[in-house]
Amino acid sequence: MSRLPVTEAELIERYGPHLNLEPPGGWNHGLEIDREVETHCCFCGQQCGIKLKVADDRVVGFEPWYDFPFNKGKLCPKGVKRYLQGSHPDRLLEPLVRDPGADGGFREVDWDTALQRTVAEIQRIQGAYGKDSFALLSGVSLTNEKSYLIGKFARLALQTANLDYNGRLCMVSAGAGNKLALGADRAPNPWSDIPLAEVVFVAGANVAECAPITTSYIWQARDRGAKLIVSDPRVTPLARTADVFLGVRPGTDSALMGTILHVLIENDWLDHHFIDEHTSGFADAAAAVRDYTPQWGARTCGVPEDRIVEAARLWGTSQTGMLLHARGIEHQSKGVENVLSCINLGLATGKYGRPGAGVCTITGQGNGQGGREQGHKCDQLPGNRDITNPEHREYVAGVWGCDVDEIPGKGLTAQEIIEAIHDGQVKGLLSICFNPAVSLPDTAHTAAALDKLEHYTTIDFFLSESAQHADVVLPGSLHEEDEGTTTSVEGRAIKINAAVPPPGNARLDWEIFLDLARRLGRGQYFGYENTEQVFEEMKVASHGGTADYNGMTWQRIEDEHGIFWPCPTEGHPGTPRLYEGGVFAHEDGRGRFHAVAFREPAEVVDDEFPLWLTTGRVVSQYLSGTQTRRIGALVEQYPEPLCEMHPRLAAELGVRTGDLVTVTSRRGAMTTPARVVESIRPDTVFIPYHWPGSRAANQLTNRALDPVSKIPEYKVSAVRVARAEGHVEVRDRRVTTLQERASGGASGGWTPGDGS
């Protein structure tokens, strides 16, 4: 059973999150820097280059890496402070087994005991309920090498179909849309194309906070005269500077894009040559938007008619243009349709395969792009291959040296695995790099699932909120402790270098998987001595797939500051821009329009729940916060979730900034301070999602999934809001003096129930 072994408070007292405030040895450590290691930030898909300063095998600081071409030294606050996740007091140094009698609820054991326990439970559960009853959930903060290894481990060692990953919560809608329409799952352009665009259209992407470095690319375009269009329910920091702002109602993105397509057609702002020569399906796509007049669009999306027409004019009459979209349109039960409606705008105006022309998703997670390409997703094999395609299976079986029938079929997606636990189909779980207790929607439902498991082993470097439910916790490695590659937002494979070894008895993640495979009697498939050998096999496994790494080597990747896939042969320069000359990755070379009819989100507002809730990130936190909620300076920047609401709504509720409010959906309720701002639609509230338990925005969100991508609808829920007892100070200043530091910092922390 996987119930919390002791109270949440006891778990937190022993395992954190505690705050790391200073580098090892304090600010004035005076340590001599032994080396500066060129590597990348682990927080987000931009994968900025950074140099980590190392003294005595500890990371003690950073230095901008000016020569790395993507970011040229630039970093967001997460990158600046990323080094503080090392040498952290919460770091897990020994394997743990659940023990309600032990201090903190877990007892330290040796590796042999821990691994034998896990293996015995895998064998017991699979023996009793079948192979697929044991699932594996993974994540895309891991390198390509680990992602590949885990894909192979699940299929050949665990022999389960039920492997999925937290990229399911990230860019699967974009991936599915791109595959359907264009034939390959990658942003088609290098970011160096952004400055070449005459118009940049940012749709549902809080670039300033979630992909901060992209801001500089957009400004480079604007310095050359480009216009900026932003669609978002909030006036984000980038939207504030837009030439055209479209403040859409949550869940109406495909209606907006459909209306823009309607206006393009009405005004003949189309590239007929491109449509005729390089695409198919235009007539059906046009028919689907025949009635989507600007009047209809304005009414549906809550945006002035003339603004939609102006956006269409800018997009349709520009020779070049880049449309950048992210989770805002993708985290919906029609995420794929939203993506397809954006791609339609690119195809209709011929904005593909040229400098400064493309429709790109902005990957959210560190290795969101690479992680899924290497067969780390329930429906894919390496090289972005399809696990249901007999030829693809045959090829990968050849690389793996196994019988093709040994490779299981398509498994369940991440949220479906949670549902399968509730249904009793999945009884055991192994997880790494995934904190479902915070990151999946409807947290009460997720926690109940974790508690239903007969066995749960997790590999983690900190005791995450999910790991609190585990029977066995295996201490793994941080990003800066292992060597490998990741693939950035641009589809550029880059080199991750180890700065320090894992501390204590923590082990490298890949070594843990090898050990488990041996103990499961499947060691013959996992004879690697290092992760470079994994890469060498991975690139062969990818060969012939769309994401082809075959011509890459670690040395080349490092020497060339990254290589864009496909890179099929030795000496191939890589492919920064896809679809040159309008040749798409489908067999017929054509891009496919899709008819996208607007439909409402899974849940719409009503008398009982009259407001839209949308969720997202803040710049100082990353995903479920397992790492960033342990870094003092980042917590100080934004210590707790605030509920953003418009002054008009606040006036109706009698709420001022800092007043506690209770936000209630059909799933649950949470109480948190309000921040009253004009930068959000009056019918919408926003809460960032990085916190657990009673501070989790995902207590409220909806488990509704996109039918194709199976991404949950984080961006649209119906809620009601009421004033609660209590008020806290919410500060908007960053003037911290030594005096304030000494007295506990500038944050106005509170705990639920304080009602101060």
Place this chain on the structure above:
Amino acid sequence: MSAAAGASIVSPLLRGRMFVIDQSRCIGCEACVQACEECGTHRGTSLIHLEFVDRGATTQTAPMVCMHCEDPTCAEVCPADAIKQNEDGVVQSALKPRCIGCSNCVLACPFGVPKYFALADQMMKCDMCFDRTSVGLAPMCASVCPSQALWYGTEEDFEDTRSGELMREFRFGAQVVPTKVATVVRDRSLGPLDVPAGQSATRWQDDPFGLGESL
């Protein structure tokens, strides 16, 4: 384009490079604040300012480094003669042996830059990362700034790659303050930037989501 209006930019130690703030580009991410305290000479203490102008009304934020005035008001009002400029014209933190912690400089600086640190009993301020700039590196804040609202480079680089014009004179009532650090204006022929006068508040893009009527 000729040299920008305002103070001389001849800076031997800065090797012809200069510091520019374009606050309109700021995204409020605070990378500058976090990076400033990583600087070698004041580890753990951030000397840059980053303020939300009025978070209730807008997401506009404003970073503020020392403007390095030609005739620094902070130095003029210092009763202990503790605030010095180096040969580049970069204004330093108060000299520790001289600083009496009176905070005259904190009150007098028209840009609100100096900070008094009670535990150290000393005024400290942005010195344009002298430890970095003196060895040819960019200041920490301008190195990391994702939007490049904080920018460091030569005037030629600026003219080649950036829009807007450089302004190095600010008007505070009757006082005109020439500075070493430049800001970006649309048209510098309009003269020194009149800071207290500000600009008239215009509703933006039919003002989403101000919604016109009073609240």
